[in-house]
Amino acid sequence: MKFKINLKYFLLTTLIFLVEVLIATVLKDQFFIRAYLGDVIVVILLYTLVKSFFVTNDTKLILGIFAFSCLIEFAQFFNIAEKLDFQPGSLMYIIVGNSFSWIDIVCYGVGCLIIYLLTKIKSNHKKSKKPV
Template identity: 75%
Template structure:
């Protein structure tokens, strides 16, 4: 892994982040979008954010993001946000999450698969 800033990935990250904010604030009543699409997109955000600052192997990065996402989801099972002292509703409480779901893990897997397929179809991405 080597530090290398990429404006392209950084701009894509900002765009995806704005979509996530839109989902969380304006589309929170649209169940499918809030419950599933946000989790699919968040792994894409992690991918582009890391690629914004580092030159790294795509497959290893995607696998690492999937593992990280699953570990974070499993940490939610043990109420890690509360154990770390974050108050309900605080930014870190929301980021870490507060409820375990197998569906979320499936969504992370779908998001990573989509990133992988996109990378394979567009090798310079």
């Protein structure tokens, strides 16, 4: 991994973060959006956040994000937020979460698949623009 600030990814990260805040605050009563779409988008947020500051292999990054997301989800199974004494409603309690769900893991997988497909499309588009 090489450190390099990428303004495009940073701005995209900011936009996606604002969408996540909107989902968590304004759209919290919209079950599908809150329960599923937010989990799909959060892995995309993590991807753009890392790409904002590092040049890295996309496939390895996507797999790492999926593994990290699953690790956090399994930590929820063991009530890690309570064991770390995070107070309900606190930022860390919200970030770590408090309820395990296999559906969340599926959503993370869908988000990672979307990122993977977008990176492949972008890669193929760049290759087709190269002069022969």
